[in-house]
Every structure is written in C-alpha cells, then in structure tokens.
Amino acid sequence: MKTTKLIGLVIALGVMPVMATTYYAAPDGTGTGASPSNPCSITDGFTKIKNAAHTLVLARGRYRLPSALSLPAVKSTTEQTVVMGETGNPADVILDAQLYNEVMRLDFSCLITGVTMMNGSSSSSSRR
Numbered sequence: 001m002k003t004t005k006l007i008g009l010v011i012a013l014g015v016m017p018v019m020a021t022t023y024y025a026a027p028d029g030t031g032t033g034a035s036p037s038n039p040c041s042i043t044d045g046f047t048k049i050k051n052a053a054h055t056l057v058l059a060r061g062r063y064r065l066p067s068a069l070s071l072p073a074v075k076s077t078t079e080q081t082v083v084m085g086e087t088g089n090p091a092d093v094i095l096d097a098q099l100y101n102e103v104m105r106l107d108f109s110c111l112i113t114g115v116t117m118m119n120g121s122s123s124s125s126s127r128r
Contacts, residue, residue, distance in 0.1 A: 021054045027061035036086075042095075046071065055082040058115060062094040065120070068102035069095070071110055085114030094118060 023033040025045035033040030033048055040048070042063045045056045050071055071081060085093035097103045097120020104117070 020052070021048075022057060023048045023054060024057050024059065025063075026059040027063050029059075042069065049081055049083075053081045055084065057084055057086050058093045059086050060092045062096055064096050064098055065101070065103065068097070068120075069104040071104070071106050080109070080111055082111045082113070083115070084112070088114045090114055090116045096120075 023045050024036045024039040025033060025042045026039035027042070029039035029041045029044070031038035031040055033045055036057070036059070039059055042058065042065070045058075046069045048054065049056050087093070093115045095103050095115055095117045097118070099119045101120055103120040104112075
C-alpha cells in the first residue's frame with residue numbers, strides 16, 4: 001500500500017507543468033534576477049527566459065545593448081513569454097542598440113510591452 005502511494009506521487013510529479021517564473025532586470029543589474037531588489041542584467045534576464053515561457057520585468061532606465069537580445073523558440077508550452085517595462089510607460093525603459101545592431105531577434109511569438117527600442121532594428125524568423 002505505501003509503495004503504491006509513493007509510485008503515484010512520483011508519476012504525478014513527473015507530469016506537472018513547468019511553472020512560469022518572473023525575473024527582474026535593471027540597467028546596472030548584477031544579481032540573480034529573483035526579485036526587484038536583486039535584479040540581473042538584461043542579457044542574463046534574456047538567458048533566464050529563453051527556455052520556457054517566463055516573464056522578464058525591466059526596471060526604469062536605458063539599457064545599452066552590447067549585442068542583439070535573442071529569444072529562440074520555446075518548446076512545448078502553452079504559455080507566452082513576456083518582456084515588460086515595470087511602469088508600463090515606454091518612455092521609462094529604453095533598449096538602445098547604439099546604432100550598430102539589432103535590438104532583438106525573435107524566433108517565436110512574444111509579448112513585449114512598455115519599452116522603447118531605439119538605434120537598431122528587430123527581426124523575427126517566425127512563420128506565423
């Protein structure tokens with residue numbers, strides 16, 4: 001009887017969906033991104049959200065991008081990846097490609113809201 005319950009628990013845990021996580025980034029972020037008080041860099045934030053449908057909240061400020069931000073296709077998820085400015089006002093969060101590259105490269109549908117992209121372009125290989 002105890003063995004059956006344990007096997008049922010293991011099977012149940014094996015099919016649980018991955019929970020979406022919210023990460024936080026700031027222009028001068030060096031932390032883990034786990035909270036607004038410990039933000040990571042925008043590059044680290046994009047790395048954290050690239051394999052699943054998570055949310056990245058960008059703090060106020062200008063993000064001077066050393067290269068294009070990239071989000072490859074998310075596999076087997078029904079959730080959407082979200083990149084959003086913390087205030088919702090696009091003037092508060094600026095992604096600056098510094099005139100030499102793309103701002104972002106997307107391989108799937110992603111909601112981006114509350115940010116301004118400048119001095120660059122964005123591209124998508126999505127066929128939707």
